[in-house]
Amino acid sequence: MSLPKATELPIGAVIPEPGSTRRNLTAGWRTLRPVIHDDRCIRCQLCWLYCPEGTIVERKGVFQVGNRTYDVKYEIVYDYCKGCGICANECPTKAIEMVPETP
Amino acid sequence: MKVYFRTLKDLPREELFAPGHRMCAGCGAAIAMRWITKTIGPNAIIANATGCVEVTTTPYPETAWMHPYIHVAFENAAAVASGVEAAIKTLKRKGMWDAGDTKVVVIAGDGGTYDIGLQSLSGMLERRHGVLYILYDNEAYMNTGIQRSGSTPKYAWTTTTPVGTAVRGKIQWKKDIMGIVMAHRVPYAATASIAYILDMVNKIKTALEYTEEGPTFLHIYAPCVPGWRYPENKTVEIARLAVETGYFPLYEWDHGKLRLNPPSNNHLDKTKRKPLKEFLKLQGRFAHLTDEEIAELEEELDAYWQYLAKLQTL
Amino acid sequence: MIQIQKTRRVEALTGNYAAAYAVKAADVDVIAVYPITPQTTIVEKLSEFVANGELNAELIHVESEHSALSAVVGASAAGARVFTATSSQGLELAHEILHIASAMRLPIVMAVPTRAISAPISIHNDYSDVMNARDTGWVIYIAASAQEVYDTIIQAYRVAETVNLPVMVAYDGFLISHTVEPVELNNEEEVRRFLPRSVRPYTLNPKRPVTMGPLASPDWYYEFKYQQVLAMKEAYKVVKDVDALYGEKFGRSYGVVETYKMEDAEYAIVTYGGAAFGNAKAAVDIARERGIAAGVVRVRLYRPFPTMDVLKVLEGVKALAVLDRAIMFGSPAEGPLYKDIATAMFMHGVDKPAVNVIHGIGQRTMYVEDMYKIYTMLRENPRKEVVFMGVRV
Numbered sequence: 001m002s003l004p005k006a007t008e009l010p011i012g013a014v015i016p017e018p019g020s021t022r023r024n025l026t027a028g029w030r031t032l033r034p035v036i037h038d039d040r041c042i043r044c045q046l047c048w049l050y051c052p053e054g055t056i057v058e059r060k061g062v063f064q065v066g067n068r069t070y071d072v073k074y075e076i077v078y079d080y081c082k083g084c085g086i087c088a089n090e091c092p093t094k095a096i097e098m099v100p101e102t103p
Numbered sequence: 104m105k106v107y108f109r110t111l112k113d114l115p116r117e118e119l120f121a122p123g124h125r126m127c128a129g130c131g132a133a134i135a136m137r138w139i140t141k142t143i144g145p146n147a148i149i150a151n152a153t154g155c156v157e158v159t160t161t162p163y164p165e166t167a168w169m170h171p172y173i174h175v176a177f178e179n180a181a182a183v184a185s186g187v188e189a190a191i192k193t194l195k196r197k198g199m200w201d202a203g204d205t206k207v208v209v210i211a212g213d214g215g216t217y218d219i220g221l222q223s224l225s226g227m228l229e230r231r232h233g234v235l236y237i238l239y240d241n242e243a244y245m246n247t248g249i250q251r252s253g254s255t256p257k258y259a260w261t262t263t264t265p266v267g268t269a270v271r272g273k274i275q276w277k278k279d280i281m282g283i284v285m286a287h288r289v290p291y292a293a294t295a296s297i298a299y300i301l302d303m304v305n306k307i308k309t310a311l312e313y314t315e316e317g318p319t320f321l322h323i324y325a326p327c328v329p330g331w332r333y334p335e336n337k338t339v340e341i342a343r344l345a346v347e348t349g350y351f352p353l354y355e356w357d358h359g360k361l362r363l364n365p366p367s368n369n370h371l372d373k374t375k376r377k378p379l380k381e382f383l384k385l386q387g388r389f390a391h392l393t394d395e396e397i398a399e400l401e402e403e404l405d406a407y408w409q410y411l412a413k414l415q416t417l
Numbered sequence: 418m419i420q421i422q423k424t425r426r427v428e429a430l431t432g433n434y435a436a437a438y439a440v441k442a443a444d445v446d447v448i449a450v451y452p453i454t455p456q457t458t459i460v461e462k463l464s465e466f467v468a469n470g471e472l473n474a475e476l477i478h479v480e481s482e483h484s485a486l487s488a489v490v491g492a493s494a495a496g497a498r499v500f501t502a503t504s505s506q507g508l509e510l511a512h513e514i515l516h517i518a519s520a521m522r523l524p525i526v527m528a529v530p531t532r533a534i535s536a537p538i539s540i541h542n543d544y545s546d547v548m549n550a551r552d553t554g555w556v557i558y559i560a561a562s563a564q565e566v567y568d569t570i571i572q573a574y575r576v577a578e579t580v581n582l583p584v585m586v587a588y589d590g591f592l593i594s595h596t597v598e599p600v601e602l603n604n605e606e607e608v609r610r611f612l613p614r615s616v617r618p619y620t621l622n623p624k625r626p627v628t629m630g631p632l633a634s635p636d637w638y639y640e641f642k643y644q645q646v647l648a649m650k651e652a653y654k655v656v657k658d659v660d661a662l663y664g665e666k667f668g669r670s671y672g673v674v675e676t677y678k679m680e681d682a683e684y685a686i687v688t689y690g691g692a693a694f695g696n697a698k699a700a701v702d703i704a705r706e707r708g709i710a711a712g713v714v715r716v717r718l719y720r721p722f723p724t725m726d727v728l729k730v731l732e733g734v735k736a737l738a739v740l741d742r743a744i745m746f747g748s749p750a751e752g753p754l755y756k757d758i759a760t761a762m763f764m765h766g767v768d769k770p771a772v773n774v775i776h777g778i779g780q781r782t783m784y785v786e787d788m789y790k791i792y793t794m795l796r797e798n799p800r801k802e803v804v805f806m807g808v809r810v
Contacts, residue, residue: 145623145626146623147623148495148621148622148623150491157632158632161628161630161631161632162631162632162634163631163632163633163634163637164631164637166628166631168626168628169626170623170626171621171622171623171625171626171627172621172626172627172628172629173491173494173621173628173629173630174628174629174630174631175487175490175491175514175517175521175630176487176513176514176517178483179483179484179487179514181484182479182483182484182485182487182488182491183487183488183490183491183494184491185477185479185484185488185491186447186449186477186487186488186489186490186491186492186493186494186495186499187491187492187494187495187621189447189475189477189488189492189497190446190447190475190491190492190493190495190496190497190499191495192475193446193447193473193474193475193497194446194495194496194497196473197446197473199496199614201622201624202622202623202624205622205623222480222481222484223480223481223483223484223487225480226479226480226481226484229480230477230478
């Protein structure tokens with residue numbers, strides 16, 4: 001694969017595509033992966049709030065957890081999770097477990 | 104501050120800072136960037152100084168920024184932003200600006216603000232440009248591998264203030280950047296911590312609105328995993344302890360009145376602050392501190408709180 | 418209500434004021450203002466224009482020249498037409514940003530009334546400041562009269578906005594910047610028609626967000642620098658075209674090289690700037706009276722270097738002297754223009770005796786008599802050597 005020539009690139013090293021780091025999956029950085037145990041999750045949103053990558057997303061819907069019904073669920077998009085564990089550290093009910101990537 | 108967001112549910116959901124950037128796992132500045140970009144909204148231009156954020160978010164040909172963004176050099180983000188602000192003003196006057204009420208925001212680290220960038224910051228504040236200057240403070244020149252800056256606290260280990268038998272960490276105290284900014288009589292300046300997101304985003308939005316009147320300044324405390332030497336899952340915890348121990352008080356300077364924000368508004372009473380040791384002991388850069396040195400830091404902290412108390416009465 | 422001057426008229430102006438009038442005619446949007454001798458009167462005049470409602474521009478009274486150039490970089494990136502001016506120490510302080518401005522391909526125009534660099538501190542004229550910036554990727558003109566300063570700054574905006582490179586217009590500090598000459602000012606409406614607002618390839622605008630100034634790894638950096646090389650080559654053609662078009666519209670054009678009595682000259686001085694060129698012309702007349710076929714060449718476009726034009730005018734010459742007003746310490750020959758000409762000659766198989774005369778350092782007076790002596794030296798002892806003239810050794 002050859003890279004573009006000088007005459008093919010935008011001048012002045014301008015990057016015209018906003019958010020193009022999305023092409024770079026940082027999943028390979030982690031050694032631990034966070035797993036959200038839905039039965040313990042109280043939808044406090046702190047994991048979504050504090051994720052440095054912004055890779056925890058909010059899903060709207062109807063979610064039955066035991067005898068509780070929620071209208072949101074928080075899911076980790078593992079493509080970009082670097083496994084820092086802040087989500088697990090901040091979770092007030094310890095619903096997030098850091099599990100090794102390789103057993 | 105004006106309260107734009109009351110609860111977490113009011114916070115904007117759309118991510119305006121793309122993942123895939125090269126910031127460390129657990130980076131405090133990354134959390135700051137996510138919330139800054141969300142809060143300032145799409146109609147803003149960002150001027151960034153050289154540093155961790157700049158280098159990890161713009162590796163050609165990729166960029167994490169969804170905003171129009173410019174990086175020029177290390178010491179001149181405020182000067183560049185002054186130019187952008189003046190351009191928008193003139194182009195609007197000549198009927199040549201098609202993007203409406205575009206805000207100008209500077210994002211710079213402590214190296215690019217306390218030290219090399221101090222001159223251009225002061226010039227921008229003195230000229231009263233309508234720019235929001237956001238300082239993300241990780242207390243050293245982190246991008247070049249953890250060297251001390253004017254923002255590094257006393258006794259902290261860095262590679263240029265290592266701990267040995269003759270010298271034990273940084274000799275000088277941390278510079279009071281908020282004092283310097285307040286001396287410029289800006290309409291609004293505030294401190295914030297990435298652990299207190301609601302407080303931080305309300306301040307960002309307040310500061311942004313106040314740019315109608317003049318320059319505004321935000322000092323955001325952003326812990327650094329490799330620089331402060333702690334496991335990467337503790338970033339938010341450390342940023343919270345910084346406030347709870349009174350080490351990094353949350354306050355705002357709003358049109359000449361100082362106001363402490365919760366929980367710092369309770370911390371004038373020393374007994375309500377957690378012991379400083381709880382903040383220090385989690386960080387490897389302070390691991391060498393003796394009890395006498397900690398006592399010295401606590402004494403200086405008390406003196407700083409007394410100064411804040413006096414400032415509040417003005 | 419902004420008042421625009423709609424007629425042509427002749428005014429007695431200093432070189433600096435001529436620059437200010439040109440900037441006013443060009444409908445500049447943002448000007449960074451910082452004082453340094455001998456440039457200060459440009460920004461003073463511009464401040465007056467703004468205060469009188471004659472110029473609709475934002476003045477940024479920056480706190481240093483580094484910030485001056487940084488501010489116009491930011492303003493230009495946002496799409497504004499910008500101007501700043503500096504000299505000597507100010508140009509040195511801004512040096513870091515010179516490279517960045519050209520690499521970011523911003524059409525900035527900057528006036529540089531030239532001045533010697535410290536130490537020792539000197540406010541007087543020589544070309545060490547501009548010569549120190551010659552490799553920074555800026556298009557560089559060296560003007561020789563107040564009228565030329567006025568015309569060149571207007572041309573500079575069109576060149577800058579066509580090739581997306583910043584342009585420096587240099588001229589003698591004090592000797593041109595502060596001396597009064599008649600300057601014909603154009604009808605400003607016509608100037609604005611000559612300088613239409615171009616559609617810039619990229620600007621900072623929330624409607625079309627881009628990232629400017631990224632980090633480039635070894636896999637990418639070189640290509641952007643090569644883009645600048647190509648842009649400089651294109652600039653050579655654009656400078657000529659714009660100058661010709663300006664001549665058609667306003668009746669004055671200069672070319673990239675100016676000559677005096679070179680048609681049949683056997684001995685030539687090649688130089689730059691008003692004082693050197695002016696005195697050399699006077700020396701040519703004396704030399705010719707005394708039977709020496711003398712001529713002078715003035716290089717007006719310094720970067721990109723007009724190699725073929727310079728070689729062409731020197732074709733019939735037996736021996737030449739390159740009169741430089743800057744010292745590049747430790748070089749094989751200390752004069753910057755001499756180095757460019759020697760390289761040009763070498764690369765094109767031209768082998769002639771060429772002396773590098775260094776004179777006028779720190780505004781040391783370059784007497785007409787000295788220039789005449791150069792011609793007699795070329796006739797009696799043509800060689801390849803550096804001669805420091807006018808210094809007490």
